[in-house]
Amino acid sequence: MNSPKLCVLASLISIEKHFQTLRSKTGIKTILSYPRETCVRRSFKALRAKEIIIILMDQNTGSKSGVFVDFFGQKAGTPIGAVVFAMRTGSPILPMFTVRDGKDSHKIIIEPHFYLEKKSTDEETLQHNVQKITTIIEGYVRKYPTEWVWMHQRWKSRPNEE
Numbered sequence: 220m221n222s223p224k225l226c227v228l229a230s231l232i233s234i235e236k237h238f239q240t241l242r243s244k245t246g247i248k249t250i251l252s253y254p255r256e257t258c259v260r261r262s263f264k265a266l267r268a269k270e271i272i273i274i275l276m277d278q279n280t281g282s283k284s285g286v287f288v289d290f291f292g293q294k295a296g297t298p299i300g301a302v303v304f305a306m307r308t309g310s311p312i313l314p315m316f317t318v319r320d321g322k323d324s325h326k327i328i329i330e331p332h333f334y335l336e337k338k339s340t341d342e343e344t345l346q347h348n349v350q351k352i353t354t355i356i357e358g359y360v361r362k363y364p365t366e367w368v369w370m371h372q373r374w375k376s377r378p379n380e381e
Contacts, residue, residue, distance in 0.1 A: 266308050274301040277356045287378045288350040296376035302348045305335050316359045318366050
């Protein structure tokens with residue numbers, strides 16, 4: 220008998236394959252996050268070609284390359300990729316959200332783009348802008364709480380001082 224974890228993993232792999240098929244049919248290219256060097260190279264290539272790259276910022280991947288910012292009053296490990304790419308290329312950040320729009324449809328909400336707010340150091344610029352994006356995400360989670368993936372362990376990583 221299969222264990223529940225294996226069944227969940229098989230379901231997630233199946234769902235990801237389905238999403239990949241849907242993305243391919245609509246002309247959306249996928250850049251996998253691993254291997255990391257390939258991901259970075261392909262992302263810079265896409266940005267130089269004036270393509271849009273979509274980076275999920277509301278998930279805790281457990282990566283040590285993230286930063287901790289406030290999310291619902293708790294420190295949450297947060298990916299930094301979008302801000303790093305924007306710092307290196309001058310590209311704007313374009314917050315986008317998908318929410319249900321009826322039983323079988325969704326709408327994409329696109330917020331106004333913004334350029335990074337520069338601070339006195341790169342580290343401060345990174346921290347400030349990741350927090351800014353996370354605050355925008357928190358606003359959408361509050362507005363559409365049933366749309367967010369609550370089963371994801373958003374606070375699984377903890378800051379070193381804890």
